Amino acid sequence: MNGPLNSLALYGRYVATSLRAQAQYPAATLMLTAGHFAATAIEFLGVFALFNRFGAVGGWSFGEAALFYALVNIMFALADLLTRGFDVFGTDFVRTGNFDRLLLRPRSTVLQLIGHEVRLSRLGRLLQAFAVLVLATHLVPIAWDAASIALALWAVAGGVALFAGILVLQATLAFWTVESLEIVNVLTYGGVQAAQYPLNIYAAWFRRLLTFGVPLACVAYYPVVAILKRPDPLGAPDWLLPLTPLAGFAFLALSFLAWRAGLAHYASTGS
Amino acid sequence: MTTSTMGEMARPYLAAFRARFQLMLQYRTAALMGFATQCWWGAIRIMVFAAFYGVHAAAAPISLADAVTYVWLGQALLALLPWVADPEIGHAVRTGGVGYDRLRPVDAYGYWYARTLGWMIARAVPRAALMLLAAGIVLPLVGLEAWAWRPPSGLEAALLFVPAYVLMTALGAAVLMLANVIVAASLNERGVNAILTPLVIVFSGSLLPLDFFPDALRPFLHVQPFAGLVDIPFRIYFADLKGAAALQGLALQAGWTFVLVAFGRLAMERMMRRLEMQGG
Numbered sequence: 001m002n003g004p005l006n007s008l009a010l011y012g013r014y015v016a017t018s019l020r021a022q023a024q025y026p027a028a029t030l031m032l033t034a035g036h037f038a039a040t041a042i043e044f045l046g047v048f049a050l051f052n053r054f055g056a057v058g059g060w061s062f063g064e065a066a067l068f069y070a071l072v073n074i075m076f077a078l079a080d081l082l083t084r085g086f087d088v089f090g091t092d093f094v095r096t097g098n099f100d101r102l103l104l105r106p107r108s109t110v111l112q113l114i115g116h117e118v119r120l121s122r123l124g125r126l127l128q129a130f131a132v133l134v135l136a137t138h139l140v141p142i143a144w145d146a147a148s149i150a151l152a153l154w155a156v157a158g159g160v161a162l163f164a165g166i167l168v169l170q171a172t173l174a175f176w177t178v179e180s181l182e183i184v185n186v187l188t189y190g191g192v193q194a195a196q197y198p199l200n201i202y203a204a205w206f207r208r209l210l211t212f213g214v215p216l217a218c219v220a221y222y223p224v225v226a227i228l229k230r231p232d233p234l235g236a237p238d239w240l241l242p243l244t245p246l247a248g249f250a251f252l253a254l255s256f257l258a259w260r261a262g263l264a265h266y267a268s269t270g271s
Numbered sequence: 272m273t274t275s276t277m278g279e280m281a282r283p284y285l286a287a288f289r290a291r292f293q294l295m296l297q298y299r300t301a302a303l304m305g306f307a308t309q310c311w312w313g314a315i316r317i318m319v320f321a322a323f324y325g326v327h328a329a330a331a332p333i334s335l336a337d338a339v340t341y342v343w344l345g346q347a348l349l350a351l352l353p354w355v356a357d358p359e360i361g362h363a364v365r366t367g368g369v370g371y372d373r374l375r376p377v378d379a380y381g382y383w384y385a386r387t388l389g390w391m392i393a394r395a396v397p398r399a400a401l402m403l404l405a406a407g408i409v410l411p412l413v414g415l416e417a418w419a420w421r422p423p424s425g426l427e428a429a430l431l432f433v434p435a436y437v438l439m440t441a442l443g444a445a446v447l448m449l450a451n452v453i454v455a456a457s458l459n460e461r462g463v464n465a466i467l468t469p470l471v472i473v474f475s476g477s478l479l480p481l482d483f484f485p486d487a488l489r490p491f492l493h494v495q496p497f498a499g500l501v502d503i504p505f506r507i508y509f510a511d512l513k514g515a516a517a518l519q520g521l522a523l524q525a526g527w528t529f530v531l532v533a534f535g536r537l538a539m540e541r542m543m544r545r546l547e548m549q550g551g
Contacts, residue, residue, distance in 0.1 A: 028462075035465020042469045046478045053483055054323040054330050183304050186311040194315050201322035206314075 007111055014115025022120050029120050036124025043196065044069060044132055058201040059233050063139025066132050067228065069196040071152065072220040073129035075159025076192045077122055079167065082160070085116030086167040090174030090181070100268050109263070110256075113171070140228070148227045151242055155223035158245025162219050163188060165248070165255035172255070175262035178269060187214055195220040200233045207234070218247035283377045284385040291389030302397040309346040309398065310405060316342045317418060332482035336421060337509045341480055343420035344505050347402035350394035352500060353443040354464070354471045356450040357387045361460040367549045369455065379543060380536045383451060388444045424510035431517045435504035438524035442499045445531035446471070452535060456542045458549070476502030496531065499524035 022029045047069055051062035060068075080087075093099040093113075102112045136142065170184035191214060199207055199221040211217040225232050226241035317339050324335045331338070360383065363369045372379060406420035423429035450467050454460045472478050474497035481492040481502045492498060503520040506512040512520050 028459075031462050032465060035462070035468075038469040039465065042473050042478060045473060049479055049484050050319070050323050052485060054327045057322050057326050181304070183307055186308050190308070190311050190315065193312070197319055197322070202318050203321075206318060 007107070010107065011111060011115050014112075015118050018115075018118045019120065032121035033124045033127075036121045037128050038124075040073065040125040041128040043193070044128065047196065058198050060198045061139070063136050063141075064228055064230075065198060066136035066139065067142065068198050068220065068224050070129045070133035070136055071155060071224055072159065072192055072195040072216075073125055073132070075156050075219060076163050076188065077126035077129060078156070079160045079163030080125070080188075081118060081122040082114060083164050083167040084119055085113030086164075086171040088116075089113065089171035090177065090179045094174045094178050094266075095269060097269050099266070110259070142227070151223055151227055154242070155219055155227075155245045158223075158248030159219035160248075161252040162215060162248035163191070165252035166191070166214070168252070168255040168259050172258045172262040175266050191216050198224075215244075215247035215251060218244035283375070284381050287382055288385040288389040291386045292393040295390055295393030296397070298394075299397070302394070302401070305350070305394075306398050306401040306405075309349060309402065313342050313346040313402075313406070333480060333506075333509075333511055336417070337511060338480070339418055340421045340509055341505050343402060343406040344508060345477055345501060347399040347406075347420075348395055348439075349477075350398055351391050351440055351443050352471060352475060352477060353391075353446040353450065354468045356454045356460045356463050356467070357383075357390055357447060358460065359386070359390070360451040361454045361458070364455045364546075365458060365549055369546065370548050373543065373546075380448070380532075380539050383539075384444055384448055384532075387447050387451065388440070391444060391447070392440065421509070423508050427513065428508060428510040431513075431521070432504065432508045434521055435507045435517075435524065438521060438528060439500055439504045442496070442524055442528040442531070445528050445535060446496070446500070448535040449531060449538065452538045452542050455546065471497055471500065474498065475500035476505070480505075494523065496527035499527055 044066075047065060048062070051057070051065065056062075057065075085093075089099075093102070099109075102109050105112065137144065142148070166184065166187045170181060170188075173181055173184070191210075194202070194206075194210060195216045199210060199217045202210075207217065210221075222232065222236060222241045222244040225236075226238070231238065232241065320335065320338045320342070324331060324338070328335065333341070360369075363372065372382065375382065403420065406418075407422075410416070410419040423432055446467075450463050453463050457463070474481075474492070474495055476498065477500075481498060482489065484492060492502075499520075503512065503524060507517050507520060
């Protein structure tokens with residue numbers, strides 16, 4: 001009865017409930033989505049202005065850079081859409097003691113948190129990322145064959161796993177801090193900010209951090225180089241490029257290990 | 272009017288400012304977190320700038336050293352940027368607390384303005400001090416002068432930056448007051464912020480110094496009100512705007528502050544007349 005199919009069905013009901021709730025306020029939802037679209041699209045305006053003034057950087061044209069930008073934004077938008085429960089975990093669940101209720105239910109806490117809320121407004125970032133993807137396809141131009149589509153989907157999956165892993169870690173910290181630590185934003189929003197430019201333009205210490213510390217480069221740089229069918233200016237061998245998104249899944253797995261350790265440590269704040 | 276009656280008249284506004292200022296200073300963790308976030312943000316911005324300057328420095332409107340200072344200054348004073356409405360106003364209107372404000376024998380606009388100002392400055396001061404310490408003092412000490420926040424370019428720039436800084440704060444509060452009035456009228460701050468944030472970030476020069484945008488847009492970008500929030504004062508700081516151009520910049524800041532305050536007062540009067548009390 002607690003099998004994966006049952007969990008999936010339950011998750012489906014969580015999503016349906018959340019969507020129905022937001023559909024009650026169509027104007028507000030549309031406005032928030034449009035606002036999110038605008039707030040995230042201005043970053044692309046910045047990328048455009050810099051390329052327009054300086055020309056190619058790090059060997060990449062504006063169109064190619066746009067592909068890096070589009071894919072990392074798609075990854076983060078999807079992760080953001082799926083993991084709201086972890087994002088607000090400290091503030092809405094630990095501090096209030098609401099997490100106790102989740103623990104009492106005969107389902108995994110992870111499932112309940114993933115299903116907490118699916119915010120449609122996050123589609124704003126996804127939409128602008130897709131618009132940039134179309135633009136990049138025209139500018140480069142990119143011939144999307146089955147192999148490159150599969151590679152893009154694989155990279156996006158790895159990226160969603162990585163960002164979800166960061167948010168799970170943020171939630172895990174809340175077991176000790178009893179607050180959602182906004183400092184983690186430097187890894188999520190800050191990570192997007194960094195990875196929307198091709199990695200090889202950065203200093204070596206920063207590249208290493210983004211490859212071996214928080215493996216953003218593995219989901220948002222190396223696979224994109226492979227999609228563009230270019231040799232990596234940093235010298236990574238061609239065969240390695242499509243394998244790198246695995247690092248995102250490894251990061252998520254480690255995050256869940258930390259989550260379980262945190263769960264064992266949990267003491268309710270409720271009264 | 273004697274000075275003592277002037278002081279007497281200003282007292283409630285100063286008190287409102289001070290109360291809010293002292294309250295906001297209590298949020299030390301928030302300030303530390305904000306500081307850490309802004310260091311990271313600043314570092315990424317600077318690395319991106321460095322990469323582009325490395326390709327074609329001649330295309331840039333300002334030197335890399337000035338661009339670096341621009342980034343740190345912007346991160347330090349980020350809390351002065353009017354990109355979200357004062358959350359207390361929306362709360363006061365939704366709970367009916369605004370009723371108390373209506374009963375106070377003070378000018379409603381001046382009272383809110385003073386409180387909003389206190390909110391902005393109290394969040395900016397600790398972050399700016401920490402940023403100055405990190406980017407202005409620690410970076411040069413550890414041998415990273417090239418990436419440091421530099422002092423103003425000369426005495427003239429330093430002296431001109433004082434009124435520019437005061438005016439950017441006054442202008443920011445005037446913009447926020449307009450946002451506050453719309454929040455009070457619509458009972459919803461998320462919608463206002465959704466429009467305000469991207470507008471302010473792009474047109475103030477917070478995203479990029481305004482001269483980095485295509486040259487054809489300059490005549491427009493340099494006269495719109497948001498330029499006085501970041502672009503004009505910062506360029507005065509490193510003497511990219513000097514002499515007559517700097518004075519023109521100050522005049523633009525002052526003029527827009529005056530216009531927005533006048534407009535805000537008008538809008539607030541109309542809003543207050545139609546305001547319906549919430550709560551109970």
